[in-house]
Amino acid sequence: xxxxxxxxxxxxxxxxxxxxxxxxxxxxxxxxxxxxxxxxxxxxxxxxxxxxxxxxxxxxxxxxxxxxxxxxxxxxxxxxxxxxxxxxxxxxxxxxxxxxxxxxxxxxxxxxxxxxxxxxxxxxxxxxxxxxxxxxxxxxxxxxxxxxxxxxxxxxxxxxxxxxxxxxxxxxxxxxxxxxxxxxxxxxxxxxxxxxxxxxxxxxxxxxxxxxxxxxxxxxxxxxxxxxxxxxxxxxxxxxxxxxxxxxxxxxxxxxxxxxxxxxxxxxxxxxxxxxxxxxxxxxxxxxxxxxxxxxxxxxxxxxxxxxxxxxxxxxxxxxxxxxxxxxxxxxxxxxxxxxxxxxxxxxxxxxxxxxxxxxxxxxxxxxxxxxxxxxxxxxxxxxxxxxxxxxxxxxxxxxxx
Numbered sequence: 181x182x183x184x185x186x187x188x189x190x191x192x193x194x195x196x197x198x199x200x201x202x203x204x205x206x207x208x209x210x211x212x213x214x215x216x217x218x219x220x221x222x223x224x225x226x227x228x229x230x231x232x233x234x235x236x237x238x239x240x241x242x243x244x245x246x247x248x249x250x251x252x253x254x255x256x257x258x259x260x261x262x263x264x265x266x267x268x269x270x271x272x273x274x275x276x277x278x279x280x281x282x283x284x285x286x287x288x289x290x291x292x293x294x295x296x297x298x299x300x301x302x303x304x305x306x307x308x309x310x311x312x313x314x315x316x317x318x319x320x321x322x323x324x325x326x327x328x329x330x331x332x333x334x335x336x337x338x339x340x341x342x343x344x345x346x347x348x349x350x351x352x353x354x355x356x357x358x359x360x361x362x363x364x365x366x367x368x369x370x371x372x373x374x375x376x377x378x379x380x381x382x383x384x385x386x387x388x389x390x391x392x393x394x395x396x397x398x399x400x401x402x403x404x405x406x407x408x409x410x411x412x413x414x415x416x417x418x419x420x421x422x423x424x425x426x427x428x429x430x431x432x433x434x435x436x437x438x439x440x441x442x443x444x445x446x447x448x449x450x451x452x453x454x455x456x457x458x459x460x461x462x463x464x465x466x467x468x469x470x471x472x473x474x475x476x477x478x479x480x481x482x483x484x485x486x487x488x489x490x491x492x493x494x495x496x497x498x499x500x501x502x503x504x505x506x507x508x509x510x511x512x513x514x515x516x517x518x519x520x521x522x523x524x525x526x527x528x529x530x531x532x533x534x535x536x537x538x539x540x541x542x543x544x545x546x547x548x549x550x551x552x553x554x555x556x557x558x559x560x561x562x563x564x565x566x567x568x569x570x571x572x573x574x575x576x577x578x579x580x581x582x
Contacts, residue, residue: 322379
């Protein structure tokens, strides 16, 4: 009798077949997104379809977090992942690990989405742009090891300065995995700290071929770099997210080498020209100073250096004489004013009045007695004369009727 299997056993057996198939464990699938749902957990559920068929898909939060765009219904994409069976439902589905837009329309949407997102976060702001070193001794290049790009950079850089060192980290510049390859190379240079500036370069191509440099992982690695980075991706008319984040954009890889490496021959010519101008300027200034010195030597200050002192001394003597005369005159005037004031005071002086026979009467408490009614018979008074005092007793009084 044949063995009877449970539903779970069947689904588990089928899953095992899927898991051992080399094609299904690492597969690239293209199609159009439909029935897209973003779960609150961060997982994405959707269907991938073409004009003939469809397949259920899921992208877990850990993989979705690295997406540089927001999937939308109708967007054509290429998904890298594996196909397996969900044992509970007995349904096979595509487990997406990586996703990139496929087709010009989808690429443009993803490009604008990521550009707006990073711009809002400030990754394009000029305040974060680092200046390039004036005379770099070592240049790091992140590009493909094949093709003309790396040769052009080396030729231009060494022609402008044959003493500059160039370190190249070969990377994948196209296709799935290329963005991670570029980001890893940038991080490696920053860990080693063995270059002064980094050139991230790639030759021209379509939007799809340049897409690695529009990935968020590359943009954030450029922004996080402590070493200045020049982006030189594609032709002059090509613009990528890397160009906006980088410290400087070069229209071509060759132009990047020209921007980074100073032309030593041109610098030498400039230095020689400046030296010539400096010599001329020094000679001109020396001649001018000599003329001024000659003029100063013929001036009175040099021919008769004490003349100014003598002139000032005469002026000082004259001023001193004027001051002395002014003081003498003022003293005479003030002396006359003093004599006038003294005469007025003398006229009002009690002593002057007493000299004419008047005297001052004071009580025992030393107050001045002005009227007879202030004393009585028997009171003692003190009479002050011009030359002394006398104590008296009132024996008789006669009041004058007013």
